[in-house]
Amino acid sequence: MEKNITVYTTTHCPYCTMLKGFLSQKNIPFKEVNVEENPEMMYKIVKQTGQMGVHQTEINDKWVIGFDPESIIAAL
Template identity: 65%
Template structure:
């Protein structure tokens, strides 16, 4: 079972594309909106060193931005 977490903001078009892509692939995911959750936002930056979204954690590996190929390479 894949553990997929997508970090998003409310206004990010690439976040919507990413969520739609995961849904189309039948990949379940948890969404964390860092715009609404400042603690999660700080933790994300501390972990990855990046402010931008989307960022996706897949089984402990990180994908920055909307990168379907990288995502599919990490999904088991």
């Protein structure tokens, strides 16, 4: 089953950069949504997770908050 991974980021977030680097190193394809460029997506995140910060990762409708490689691998 193919995993649908979306990473919600901002431009200057160092943890966002770490997460994208981690996923790239593991050859895990993902879609990036920069909430600074697409602010309405921030409302989606807050509504679904209750968290206002980034980065957040959505994997097939399940959420991983923050840079948590173990939880991301487990969700895959």
